[in-house]
Amino acid sequence: MEQDAVEQLAVAQDGPLVRDVFPDLTAQLVRLLEAEGEHRLAVCAYDLxxxxxxxxxxxxxxxxxTHRHPPGTPYGPGHRMVALDPGNGFLNLDVVDGRIVYVELVDRPPAAPGLTAAVRRR
Structure with missing residues (x-):
């Protein structure tokens, strides 16, 4: 395995599972991705x-x-944005090479008061 791939794997494993912090959000992501025909991303969403x-x-x-942002902006080749319709607010995913790297939650009821605490526990 190349060093960059090893480093990415280590970074990806350095944080709590979203499903443990926000189980309802994870269930919603999986459901909405399945409805959009994004079956591979639905499987990935469970392990963010x-x-x-x-x-x-x-x-x-x-x-x-959900992954370290590559140097520079925007994400570059292999990037696409998946817009989901949660019924309230915005729920968009940045996907790079088939991997969900960012979850955009805007104008939605609070997912949980523990976002900052969960990130800082790492």
Whole structure:
């Protein structure tokens, strides 16, 4: 395995499982992805790790990273955005090479008061 791949795997495993912190959100992600025909992403959604919260500090944002952001912005080749319809607010996923790297939660009821605490426990 290449060093970069080993490093990415280590980073991806360094955080609590989203399903443990936000079980209802994980269930919703899986359900919405299945409904969109995104079966591979639905499987991936069950094993997402909470790596870092969004640093925008806006009250309406509960977004978080599930993988380290590559240098530069935007994500580059292999990136696509998957917009889901949760019925309230916005739920968008940044996907790079078939991997969910960022979950955007905007204008939604609080997922849980534990986002910051879960990220800081790492």
């Amino acid at each position: 790790r909470l790596l870092a919260e969004c640093d925008c500090r806006n009250a309406f944002c509960q977004s978080f990273r």
